[in-house]
Amino acid sequence: xxxxxxxxxxxxxxxxxxxxxxxxxxxxxxxxxxxxxxxxxxxxxxxxxxxxxxxxxxxxxxxxxxxxxxxxxxxxxxxxxxxxxxxxxxxxxxxxxxxxxxxxxxxxxxxxxxxxxxxxxxxxxxxxxxxxxxxxxxxxxxxxxxxxxxxxxxxxxxxxxxxxxxxxxxxxxxxxxxxxxxxxxxxxxxxxxxxxxxxxxxxxxxxxxxxxxxxxxxxxxxxxxxxxxxxxxxxxxxxxxxxxxxxxxxxxxxxxxxxxxxxxxxxxxxxxxxxxxxxxxxxxxx
Amino acid sequence: xxxxxxxxxxxxxxxxxxxxxxxxxxxxxxxxxxxxxxxxxxxxxxxxxxxxxxxxxxxxxxxxxxxxxxxxxxxxxxxxxxxxxxxxxxxxxxxxxxxxxxxxxxxxxxxxxxxxxxxxxxxxxxxxxxxxxxxxxxxxxxxxxxxxxxxxxxxxxxxxxxxxxxxxxxxxxxxxxxxxxxxxxxxxxxxxxxxxxxxxxxxxxxxxxxxxxxxxxxxxxxxxxxxxxxxxxxxxxxxxxxxxxxxxxxxxxxxxxxxxxxxxxxxxxxxxxxxxxxxx
Numbered sequence: 001x002x003x004x005x006x007x008x009x010x011x012x013x014x015x016x017x018x019x020x021x022x023x024x025x026x027x028x029x030x031x032x033x034x035x036x037x038x039x040x041x042x043x044x045x046x047x048x049x050x051x052x053x054x055x056x057x058x059x060x061x062x063x064x065x066x067x068x069x070x071x072x073x074x075x076x077x078x079x080x081x082x083x084x085x086x087x088x089x090x091x092x093x094x095x096x097x098x099x100x101x102x103x104x105x106x107x108x109x110x111x112x113x114x115x116x117x118x119x120x121x122x123x124x125x126x127x128x129x130x131x132x133x134x135x136x137x138x139x140x141x142x143x144x145x146x147x148x149x150x151x152x153x154x155x156x157x158x159x160x161x162x163x164x165x166x167x168x169x170x171x172x173x174x175x176x177x178x179x180x181x182x183x184x185x186x187x188x189x190x191x192x193x194x195x196x197x198x199x200x201x202x203x204x205x206x207x208x209x210x211x212x213x214x215x216x217x218x219x220x221x222x223x224x225x226x227x228x229x230x231x232x233x234x235x236x237x238x239x240x241x242x243x244x245x246x247x248x249x250x251x252x253x254x255x256x257x258x259x260x261x262x263x264x265x266x267x268x269x270x271x272x273x274x275x276x277x278x279x280x281x282x283x284x285x286x
Numbered sequence: 287x288x289x290x291x292x293x294x295x296x297x298x299x300x301x302x303x304x305x306x307x308x309x310x311x312x313x314x315x316x317x318x319x320x321x322x323x324x325x326x327x328x329x330x331x332x333x334x335x336x337x338x339x340x341x342x343x344x345x346x347x348x349x350x351x352x353x354x355x356x357x358x359x360x361x362x363x364x365x366x367x368x369x370x371x372x373x374x375x376x377x378x379x380x381x382x383x384x385x386x387x388x389x390x391x392x393x394x395x396x397x398x399x400x401x402x403x404x405x406x407x408x409x410x411x412x413x414x415x416x417x418x419x420x421x422x423x424x425x426x427x428x429x430x431x432x433x434x435x436x437x438x439x440x441x442x443x444x445x446x447x448x449x450x451x452x453x454x455x456x457x458x459x460x461x462x463x464x465x466x467x468x469x470x471x472x473x474x475x476x477x478x479x480x481x482x483x484x485x486x487x488x489x490x491x492x493x494x495x496x497x498x499x500x501x502x503x504x505x506x507x508x509x510x511x512x513x514x515x516x517x518x519x520x521x522x523x524x525x526x527x528x529x530x531x532x533x534x535x536x537x538x539x540x541x542x543x544x545x546x547x548x549x550x551x552x553x554x555x556x557x558x559x560x561x562x563x564x565x566x
Binding site: 104 | 338339340360361363364366368370372373374375376378379383387388390391392393414430434
């Protein structure tokens with residue numbers, strides 16, 4: 001080699017390689033979050049579904065079952081607001097992440113990222129950012145519509161809002177991690193939709209999102225009690241419904257402590273599951 | 287070899303009962319374009335993916351940029367660039383956004399706009415990836431591969447689906463990278479690509495490297511008998527000769543000057559390659 005080009009780039013040849021700045025994790029997380037949110041808002045179908053589905057269901061249920069829930073002073077519009085809030089958290093975190101990430105595994109996005117110095121933490125943080133933005137937006141829409149048209153009373157004290165925030169945080173973290181882990185179960189060839197949507201639908205029905213939990217058969221209640229959605233819905237009821245409604249819960253109480261415990265356990269369990277099973281490549285890709 | 291960027295000895299890999307790699311030995315030197323040739327299923331992709339850190343090996347020694355890819359971390363990945371086959375990710379993001387985004391990951395990135403320019407996508411910088419043609423999409427992949435200013439670049443069938451003119455421009459880009467010191471491992475099906483770009487070529491077949499040479503010398507091509515063709519009074523003639531100079535001299539004397547429609551050909555790279563993989 002006789003000629004050396006020194007034009008636009010520093011020669012990769014020069015040993016030792018010059019000391020480069022280490023890219024900051026914060027910067028990468030921010031870049032991932034921006035990219036994820038951009039991607040979300042540009043995939044119109046996904047965005048429409050995320051924002052409109054809970055709202056449409058809420059309006060439908062509250063209109064069809066107008067009036068009070070049996071033997072209580074709580075209206076359908078009030079009860080269903082809590083159910084849809086819980087469902088919204090699970091939909092934007094568990095369902096959309098499971099679908100999104102399995103798609104990204106198939107289309108090569110994950111493999112490409114794995115070949116760069118990007119730390120996995122930045123990827124996961126970006127996913128959680130998009131979930132936070134979408135689910136909080138969705139919650140805001142539900143709360144506005146609920147209080148404007150369906151007699152939903154927003155709590156006035158700080159206490160219920162503090163509960164709301166930790167319920168949201170734990171719910172999103174746990175369901176997101178579960179969604180990431182679940183995405184690994186979905187094999188190639190775009191067949192992921194039913195594998196995510198169907199089980200999720202069943203869980204919504206047995207968790208008291210559509211049907212008041214106390215009206216479900218005992219064994220279904222017990223199955224649901226293992227999963228996070230039931231506790232999320234119960235937690236939302238404790239925030240937005242009058243204290244007297246607690247008498248309708250299975251134990252006659254809000255069980256706030258147990259709710260925190262179960263949701264917290266799912267965060268830890270989901271994290272362990274993710275760390276053990278998360279794959280950057282298709283299974284049939286070696 | 288102190289200058290080896292990749293050094294592999296006895297790489298082996300099996301998937302269940304199927305042996306993908308029996309034993310692969312390979313040295314890639316600093317600053318060269320090394321091309322891996324071989325039929326589908328020969329073990330090319332397995333070999334490169336082990337070197338890229340995507341797959342684990344069952345046996346053998348491997349050093350890539352002085353580290354074992356199976357254990358190397360983010361700092362090591364910052365020194366390599368990978369252009370994988372057929373990706374369809376971030377369809378809804380513009381060329382400029384994607385390239386600027388990926389630049390954030392690297393400790394020592396090239397200027398994103400210069401990279402976009404280098405791959406000829408300046409006019410498409412505002413287009414979303416899904417709107418690009420196949421060749422443009424591939425160039426975006428290449429842009430992301432070279433963005434981190436890699437010391438070692440893996441190119442896996444980079445020009446599949448390119449039209450001839452775009453391919454030629456792409457080759458020039460790759461040759462420029464080499465002259466600025468980047469080592470390149472090129473996997474391809476195209477023998478003209480190997481002939482144009484590769485400093486050395488390794489033929490992989492049956493899970494092992496059957497020959498390593500320059501494209502000119504592969505399979506003893508430079509010593510192989512040549513075919514001399516011309517048109518005589520009775521029509522086209524040909525003669526296989528191990529000393530074509532002498533044959534042509536004799537012909538010139540015979541014709542007393544110009545030999546009509548004279549050509550001298552050695553076996554093409556394709557000929558030797560096909561012979562090596564046992565398909566001719």
